Amino acid sequence: MKPKNAFYAQSGGVTAVINASAAGVVETARKHKSRIGKVFAGRNGIIGALTEDLIDTSRESARSIAALKHTPGGAFGSCRYKLKPFDKDPTQYQRLIDVFRAHDIGYFFYNGGGDSADTCLKVSQLAGKLGYPLQAIHVPKTVDNDLPVTDNCPGFGSVAKYVAVSTREATLDVASMALTSTKVFILEVMGRHAGWIAAAGGMASSPELEQPILILFPEVAFDQAKFLSRVDAAVKTHGYCSVVVSEGVKGADGKFLSDQGLRDAFGHAQLGGVAPVVAGLVKNELDLKYHWAVADYMQRAARHIASKTDVAQSYAMGKAAVEFALKGHNSVMPTVQRVSNKPYKWKVGMAPLDKVANVEKMMPADFITADGFGITDRCRQYLAPLIQGEDYPPYRNGLPDYVRLKNVAVAKKLAASFKI
Amino acid sequence: MKPKNAFYAQSGGVTAVINASAAGVVETARKHKSRIGKVFAGRNGIIGALTEDLIDTSRESARSIAALKHTPGGAFGSCRYKLKPFDKDPTQYQRLIDVFRAHDIGYFFYNGGGDSADTCLKVSQLAGKLGYPLQAIHVPKTVDNDLPVTDNCPGFGSVAKYVAVSTREATLDVASMALTSTKVFILEVMGRHAGWIAAAGGMASSPELEQPILILFPEVAFDQAKFLSRVDAAVKTHGYCSVVVSEGVKGADGKFLSDQGLRDAFGHAQLGGVAPVVAGLVKNELDLKYHWAVADYMQRAARHIASKTDVAQSYAMGKAAVEFALKGHNSVMPTVQRVSNKPYKWKVGMAPLDKVANVEKMMPADFITADGFGITDRCRQYLAPLIQGEDYPPYRNGLPDYVRLKNVAVAKKLAASFKI
Numbered sequence: 001m002k003p004k005n006a007f008y009a010q011s012g013g014v015t016a017v018i019n020a021s022a023a024g025v026v027e028t029a030r031k032h033k034s035r036i037g038k039v040f041a042g043r044n045g046i047i048g049a050l051t052e053d054l055i056d057t058s059r060e061s062a063r064s065i066a067a068l069k070h071t072p073g074g075a076f077g078s079c080r081y082k083l084k085p086f087d088k089d090p091t092q093y094q095r096l097i098d099v100f101r102a103h104d105i106g107y108f109f110y111n112g113g114g115d116s117a118d119t120c121l122k123v124s125q126l127a128g129k130l131g132y133p134l135q136a137i138h139v140p141k142t143v144d145n146d147l148p149v150t151d152n153c154p155g156f157g158s159v160a161k162y163v164a165v166s167t168r169e170a171t172l173d174v175a176s177m178a179l180t181s182t183k184v185f186i187l188e189v190m191g192r193h194a195g196w197i198a199a200a201g202g203m204a205s206s207p208e209l210e211q212p213i214l215i216l217f218p219e220v221a222f223d224q225a226k227f228l229s230r231v232d233a234a235v236k237t238h239g240y241c242s243v244v245v246s247e248g249v250k251g252a253d254g255k256f257l258s259d260q261g262l263r264d265a266f267g268h269a270q271l272g273g274v275a276p277v278v279a280g281l282v283k284n285e286l287d288l289k290y291h292w293a294v295a296d297y298m299q300r301a302a303r304h305i306a307s308k309t310d311v312a313q314s315y316a317m318g319k320a321a322v323e324f325a326l327k328g329h330n331s332v333m334p335t336v337q338r339v340s341n342k343p344y345k346w347k348v349g350m351a352p353l354d355k356v357a358n359v360e361k362m363m364p365a366d367f368i369t370a371d372g373f374g375i376t377d378r379c380r381q382y383l384a385p386l387i388q389g390e391d392y393p394p395y396r397n398g399l400p401d402y403v404r405l406k407n408v409a410v411a412k413k414l415a416a417s418f419k420i
Numbered sequence: 421m422k423p424k425n426a427f428y429a430q431s432g433g434v435t436a437v438i439n440a441s442a443a444g445v446v447e448t449a450r451k452h453k454s455r456i457g458k459v460f461a462g463r464n465g466i467i468g469a470l471t472e473d474l475i476d477t478s479r480e481s482a483r484s485i486a487a488l489k490h491t492p493g494g495a496f497g498s499c500r501y502k503l504k505p506f507d508k509d510p511t512q513y514q515r516l517i518d519v520f521r522a523h524d525i526g527y528f529f530y531n532g533g534g535d536s537a538d539t540c541l542k543v544s545q546l547a548g549k550l551g552y553p554l555q556a557i558h559v560p561k562t563v564d565n566d567l568p569v570t571d572n573c574p575g576f577g578s579v580a581k582y583v584a585v586s587t588r589e590a591t592l593d594v595a596s597m598a599l600t601s602t603k604v605f606i607l608e609v610m611g612r613h614a615g616w617i618a619a620a621g622g623m624a625s626s627p628e629l630e631q632p633i634l635i636l637f638p639e640v641a642f643d644q645a646k647f648l649s650r651v652d653a654a655v656k657t658h659g660y661c662s663v664v665v666s667e668g669v670k671g672a673d674g675k676f677l678s679d680q681g682l683r684d685a686f687g688h689a690q691l692g693g694v695a696p697v698v699a700g701l702v703k704n705e706l707d708l709k710y711h712w713a714v715a716d717y718m719q720r721a722a723r724h725i726a727s728k729t730d731v732a733q734s735y736a737m738g739k740a741a742v743e744f745a746l747k748g749h750n751s752v753m754p755t756v757q758r759v760s761n762k763p764y765k766w767k768v769g770m771a772p773l774d775k776v777a778n779v780e781k782m783m784p785a786d787f788i789t790a791d792g793f794g795i796t797d798r799c800r801q802y803l804a805p806l807i808q809g810e811d812y813p814p815y816r817n818g819l820p821d822y823v824r825l826k827n828v829a830v831a832k833k834l835a836a837s838f839k840i
Contacts, residue, residue, distance in 0.1 A: 010596070014596045016589075044599040044600065047599065073592030074597075078596045079599055079601075080601045161818060164818070164819055165819060166718045166722070169436075169722055169723060169724065170717040170721050172491070172492055172822060173720065173721040176493045176498045177433070177494075179497060180464065180467070180501055182717075187718075203819065209822060209824055276696075291716050291717050292714065294713050296605075297589075298586045298589065298713050298718075301589035303589060305724055305725065307818065384817060387818035390815060395810060397808070398581060398807035398808040399588060399624070400588065404629055
């Protein structure tokens with residue numbers, strides 16, 4: 001019997017290491033050709049499945065697939081697209097089955113965060129609901145680090161390393177300028193709901209190189225007076241300080257701090273970040289000179305400073321997903337299980353998807369200091385191994401030698417098209 | 421006769437590699453102990469000289485001084501402070517001489533950009549004007565790359581590499597998201613007057629990995645309609661594009677684009693960056709989803725991704741400054757002279773300070789494409805060697821192991837203090 005083909009797709013915000021998971025899936029599948037035929041990737045996530053826009057990864061050389069391990073972004077394209085519940089729109093699911101049947105797909109690997117786990121969970125129920133035999137395995141990925149069950153999420157360690165390194169570097173800069181110029185540096189980082197990424201800014205300060213850094217978490221309601229008094233005190237003591245602010249910080253009124261109703265000269269609303277808002281406070285209330293930065297996509301695309309731990313775990317999750325499938329599992333997700341802190345040891349675990357989908361893991365209260373502006377030793381112990389190790393990409397002509405795949409389309413077999 | 425001591429100070433905005441120049445000065449001086457006594461560093465630039473706040477670099481170990489080669493920021497503190505003309509405030513100059521005489525200083529090394537070269541030029545004239553024998557050598561440094569005579573400025577190559585790498589990475593990210601989400605990524609970089617740093621964003625796209633990138637230079641008046649039509653075309657062709665915008669971009673009216681009179685809900689003026697202004701245009705006029713980032717201090721502090729060429733040249737400038745002093749020179753600056761492009765070869769040159777001070781080097785017109793949104797091959801040939809090579813710092817516990825010096829103060833010898 002000819003082995004079934006596999007479908008793999010990337011979903012949601014991409015990361016510096018999501019392609020390492022892709023490499024884990026493709027390379028592991030290639031090692032089991034008697035059990036898995038070709039790996040077809042969805043062009044732009046699940047949309048590629050719905051529109052029968054499949055990429056034939058067997059057309060990519062071993063070298064190109066290996067290069068995915070050091071290439072950021074989503075090599076096959078990602079999407080922000082959530083399947084509707086089965087009873088609301090059964091045609092979507094019927095279409096998936098039509099495509100999977102046409103291309104003889106028996107394995108479904110979906111690489112994403114919490115929303116994507118929900119999509120994967122729904123697909124994993126197709127076998128039971130519509131009688132199409134399919135094994136669906138979710139491959140975890142999210143810079144937000146907010147998936148439950150797993151100790152941490154592939155993608156997070158690298159953004160954490162980027163934020164810690166950048167904060168340390170920029171803080172050395174402001175320290176040099178403070179006497180006659182900038183005294184407060186503000187860095188805005190991602191994290192709409194959970195403060196994991198902002199917490200990483202706290203790692204910039206270590207016993208070998210202490211730095212005055214205040215963190216604003218989305219988990220802690222912003223207290224303007226308390227914040228300004230802390231900035232004031234830090235500048236009086238050290239001459240300067242840095243502030244790492246999560247984009248999701250809210251005031252006591254529950255509104256995003258970034259949503260300050262900025263208007264341009266013509267009265268048009270302007271979507272500012274939260275960093276300029278915090279900078280404005282520092283300027284208007286304390287009359288201190290500031291600089292601010294917004295890391296945005298740079299932080300989650302910064303493969304050049306990826307964490308070696310993160311790259312290894314991202315690859316391992318892709319590999320484990322295929323191995324789980326070969327063992328007959330369905331509706332599960334490989335996880336990272338922390339075995340010990342010193343030395344850091346971890347192993348691959350397994351979580352049922354219904355325990356993962358649509359659940360957000362916030363920072364534990366004991367990871368944030370009592371004053372609400374810093375990270376505790378427990379948090380440091382948790383974060384330290386995740387940013388450990390460098391895994392530099394190769395360079396050519398001064399730039400990282402990132403791969404762009406050929407992404408050859410698989411010939412369509414269905415007469416009907418599908419509108420997204 | 422006891423050899424004269426040297427004074428070294430850092431001035432203006434710091435860089436990822438200004439400390440490499442400091443290492444070049446100190447290590448070279450240490451090799452010539454019969455000719456140069458101690459190197460005293462000014463705490464916070466020239467202010468340290470005026471206030472007799474000197475740092476005794478001889479108290480730092482060879483290992484710490486060597487670590488300066490991989491540590492960003494200004495290890496001794498920098499300042500934004502310009503000496504007044506001699507006839508406006510002779511007391512400043514008299515004070516400098518008092519301090520130099522008290523500490524037996526015969527060499528003056530000043531590490532900065534155009535404004536600092538002016539300070540160094542004034543100090544170099546002290547011997548003639550006030551009869552105090554002193555050799556003043558300027559050590560070039562500026563991320564803006566706008567010093568004349570020298571082929572390029574130490575500090576620029578590393579920020580250029582950071583911007584090129586970050587643009588390439590973030591552009592891979594937006595490419596993955598474009599179908600259902602973000603289509604335009606906007607990165608704001610430094611460069612108030614000259615577009616050198618923005619130009620580096622153009623290097624992200626190369627024959628091996630072409631990317632649709634538009635650059636907004638301060639040298640080119642912003643043409644809104646033309647810009648929007650280019651963004652529109654890029655998104656229609658590729659599905660996405662990136663925009664690298666210099667903070668100094670001005671409209672046809674000569675006003676900074678960033679100065680759009682933003683007001684918060686209470687009517688307070690908000691100093692926004694130019695990136696959100698460009699993002700607002702893309703959203704309001706083209707209805708395209710965007711993301712924007714502001715690199716700010718991160719770009720000039722990013723020692724983790726410094727250019728190897730830049731580190732080598734920065735060190736060489738510090739070393740050459742001391743060697744020029746030993747040869748009896750005064751009022752000069754070492755320069756980088758480009759000898760050939762392929763292979764890239766350079767050597768140390770020398771420029772008289774009066775040809776350097778207060779002169780800004782803009783981008784040549786033939787470095788910008790005719791449409792005003794890109795860089796020419798000539799520009800690429802100029803930039804390519806400057807971002808060449810990686811010079812990674814050592815890491816400890818997942819973070820760059822940057823040094824903080826002891827910075828032990830030299831005992832004051834003068835009774836009078838000096839008010840800045």
